[in-house]
Amino acid sequence: MGVRSRPYGLAAMAEIELRHIEKSYGETAVVKGVSLSIRDGEFLTLVGPSGCGKSTLLRIIAGLEEQDDGEVMVDGRCVNDKRPKERDVAMVFQSYALYPHLNVFDNLALPLRTRRLSFAQRLPFVGRALPGRGGIEKTIRAEVEQAASMLDIAHLLHRKPGQLSGGQRQRVALGRAMVRHPAVFLMDEPLSNLDAKLRVQMRAEIIALHRRLGVTFVYVTHDQAEAMTMSDRVAVMTAGELLQVGQPEQLYRDPQDLRVAEMIGSPKINVVSCDHWISLGASLPPGVDGNTTHLAFRPEAVGIAAPGDRRLNGVVASVENLGADIFLNVALADGCGTVVVRTHPDGSRSEPGRPVGLQIDPACLLQFDSAGMRQRQAEQVGAAG
Amino acid sequence: MIARFPGRRFAGRVARHAILILTAAFALLPFVWMVSLSLKPPEEIFQADFHLWPTAFHGVENYRVALTAAPMFRFLLNGLLVCTAIFALQLLVCIPCAYALAKLRFRGRDTLFSAVLVGLLLPPQALAIPHFVMLNVFGLLDTYAALILPWAISTFGIFLLRQFFRSIPDEIIRAARLDGLGEFEIIWRIMIPMTAPALTAFGIFSVVAHWNDLFWPLIAVRREEISTPALGILLFRDDEAGQFFGPLMAGAVIIVAPLLVAFLIAQRRFIDGLAVTTMR
Ligand SMILES: Nc1ncnc2c1ncn2[C@@H]1O[C@H](COP(=O)(O)OP(=O)(O)OP(=O)(O)O)[C@@H](O)[C@H]1O
Ligand SMILES: [Mg+2]
Numbered sequence: 001m002g003v004r005s006r007p008y009g010l011a012a013m014a015e016i017e018l019r020h021i022e023k024s025y026g027e028t029a030v031v032k033g034v035s036l037s038i039r040d041g042e043f044l045t046l047v048g049p050s051g052c053g054k055s056t057l058l059r060i061i062a063g064l065e066e067q068d069d070g071e072v073m074v075d076g077r078c079v080n081d082k083r084p085k086e087r088d089v090a091m092v093f094q095s096y097a098l099y100p101h102l103n104v105f106d107n108l109a110l111p112l113r114t115r116r117l118s119f120a121q122r123l124p125f126v127g128r129a130l131p132g133r134g135g136i137e138k139t140i141r142a143e144v145e146q147a148a149s150m151l152d153i154a155h156l157l158h159r160k161p162g163q164l165s166g167g168q169r170q171r172v173a174l175g176r177a178m179v180r181h182p183a184v185f186l187m188d189e190p191l192s193n194l195d196a197k198l199r200v201q202m203r204a205e206i207i208a209l210h211r212r213l214g215v216t217f218v219y220v221t222h223d224q225a226e227a228m229t230m231s232d233r234v235a236v237m238t239a240g241e242l243l244q245v246g247q248p249e250q251l252y253r254d255p256q257d258l259r260v261a262e263m264i265g266s267p268k269i270n271v272v273s274c275d276h277w278i279s280l281g282a283s284l285p286p287g288v289d290g291n292t293t294h295l296a297f298r299p300e301a302v303g304i305a306a307p308g309d310r311r312l313n314g315v316v317a318s319v320e321n322l323g324a325d326i327f328l329n330v331a332l333a334d335g336c337g338t339v340v341v342r343t344h345p346d347g348s349r350s351e352p353g354r355p356v357g358l359q360i361d362p363a364c365l366l367q368f369d370s371a372g373m374r375q376r377q378a379e380q381v382g383a384a385g
Numbered sequence: 386m387i388a389r390f391p392g393r394r395f396a397g398r399v400a401r402h403a404i405l406i407l408t409a410a411f412a413l414l415p416f417v418w419m420v421s422l423s424l425k426p427p428e429e430i431f432q433a434d435f436h437l438w439p440t441a442f443h444g445v446e447n448y449r450v451a452l453t454a455a456p457m458f459r460f461l462l463n464g465l466l467v468c469t470a471i472f473a474l475q476l477l478v479c480i481p482c483a484y485a486l487a488k489l490r491f492r493g494r495d496t497l498f499s500a501v502l503v504g505l506l507l508p509p510q511a512l513a514i515p516h517f518v519m520l521n522v523f524g525l526l527d528t529y530a531a532l533i534l535p536w537a538i539s540t541f542g543i544f545l546l547r548q549f550f551r552s553i554p555d556e557i558i559r560a561a562r563l564d565g566l567g568e569f570e571i572i573w574r575i576m577i578p579m580t581a582p583a584l585t586a587f588g589i590f591s592v593v594a595h596w597n598d599l600f601w602p603l604i605a606v607r608r609e610e611i612s613t614p615a616l617g618i619l620l621f622r623d624d625e626a627g628q629f630f631g632p633l634m635a636g637a638v639i640i641v642a643p644l645l646v647a648f649l650i651a652q653r654r655f656i657d658g659l660a661v662t663t664m665r
Binding site: 062085090091093094095097114115124 | 561
């Protein structure tokens with residue numbers, strides 16, 4: 001990737017490294033030994049189900065919450081005892097957290113004022129009259145206007161947040177974060193309050209913003225589609241643990257953990273336990289060893305075939321036609337679950353109720369043990385044999 | 386839609402207003418009576434037949450006596466000074482306390498808050514004697530300080546403001562910390578403007594209570610020069626009965642008037658403030 005240019009302002013480098021971060025509230029452990037390194041200029045997404053500790057981790061990076069154990073390093077220096085203000089990070093909050101009593105201009109100007117004006121100049125009433133304040137205010141105004149025009153909110157500067165639409169508030173929140181050129185952007189589900197259409201549009205705008213600013217983005221979401229489409233790398237969390245970090249394709253094709261496989265990809269990956277496999281009378285694929293308890297395969301790794309002796313058989317339960325693809329839900333016999341199969345619209349058509357056999361590409365079969373860990377050794381043997 | 390049930394809507398509105406007017410009249414009646422008495426000559430006050438408007442207008446005399454017989458302006462000034470000082474001190478103590486109790490995490494916070502609740506349960510009269518003894522020890526009896534200091538810490542204020550501060554989302558405070566505001570600046574720039582209606586409400590409670598308070602000034606103060614209006618008005622009381630009712634009522638009107646004006650002004654702000662904070 002090389003060094004990215006940073007045309008908008010001059011932000012510092014920021015490589016973030018988390019080392020064994022632990023955090024609990026009372027008795028409940030919320031973050032359990034998370035280690036993660038985030039490269040300078042990278043767009044990294046933290047994805048995981050609700051309540052898994054994503055926001056908590058983000059707040060620990062920002063310094064808003066103190067971890068019980070572990071270190072937060074920025075550019076190789078430990079920032080544990082630095083206050084949020086000194087960490088050069090900006091955050092966009094889930095609820096936007098705009099100041100309702102200030103207009104958009106003052107919302108954007110506040111972070112600049114607190115940094116540039118001296119203590120005396122910031123004092124209520126007297127500060128306004130002190131020398132030097134006028135000049136600083138002028139440059140602040142110019143910068144706020146520049147950021148506002150970048151985000152297309154220049155015409156809203158005199159409004160209060162209460163008079164803005166959800167999408168406009170979202171932009172103001174972004175503006176307040178970028179106006180001071182932080183080295184790191186932290187975003188906590190910034191799109192979760194928007195409707196579906198606006199969400200897709202803002203997704204594109206945030207990606208464009210990341211390109212333009214070239215600084216490190218840490219983005220939190222529980223929407224795997226957002227994570228897959230926006231990020232350089234994705235970190236998957238559940239219940240306070242980091243399961244896997246990698247590029248979106250890598251997580252999709254090569255998950256290390258059953259929970260990652262299940263979380264990434266839509267429709268969900270198919271999982272059939274070995275017991276079911278055997279009880280249904282199908283022969284296990286070659287190379288499945290004794291540790292493997294679950295076999296998983298993506299909808300596109302399955303084909304429809306005639307029902308046969310040594311394969312999984314089932315009955316088409318429902319058909320979802322999305323235009324470009326058709327997904328068949330195939331119910332396995334004896335209540336052993338359903339399998340989603342992706343078929344092409346120009347292939348043979350299937351009606352609900354039709355018995356079918358499933359033809360699974362053995363190279364795309366993922367094996368997991370009883371703890372949900374990937375069984376790689378066994379797969380390689382299987383693929384070779 | 387609008388014209389669909391015109392009769393019913395109209396009747397409903399009349400009923401609603403009738404109830405409101407009746408309640409308002411009930412609340413206003415003593416006040417009207419007070420104004421009426423303040424305009425009457427002594428003979429008429431105890432007459433059996435009642436006229437709202439005096440048959441012989443005696444208002445000028447009554448108000449002249451009220452303003453000259455006792456240093457009324459002095460009392461009003463004292464009241465202003467004492468109430469302002471009390472409210473200022475209360476804010477100075479309550480706001481940081483309420484902020485800490487609502488938004489900071491520290492050991493013993495819940496215990497401290499329980500202590501505040503206990504304080505809320507104590508009637509102020511129960512503390513009169515300890516306060517009196519303490520002021521005596523410090524030699525502060527019969528001074529402005531004796532009128533002000535016992536009220537400087539208001540548990541009611543701490544409680545009320547804490548509840549309002551809690552309703553401000555944590556994320557706004559986190560955003561402010563990231564934007565570089567210190568805790569006191571957060572209070573000044575975020576919490577106070579966002580809870581202006583609560584502060585106004587507290588201000589009304591506090592000022593009304595201490596402007597009208599008679600119990601404590603009666604205990605703490607003797608000198609006429611530092612009397613508050615409620616205490617000062619007692620000077621009109623005369624055991625020879627009747628003679629001074631007119632001036633007494635005139636005095637009462639004079640000391641209530643500033644409160645009314647202040648309340649009407651505050652009410653404006655109160656409603657403006659409500660409009661600001663009703664966004665999510
Ligand atoms: N101040 C707190 N006190 C006690 N428990 C808390 C506190 N803040 C968060 N938690 C708990 O910590 C866990 C993780 O919270 P967190 O906000 O990090 O989740 P999240 O992954 O961001 O979820 P979501 O996607 O819903 O925002 C939750 O179970 C939550 O109940
Ligand atoms: Mg969250």
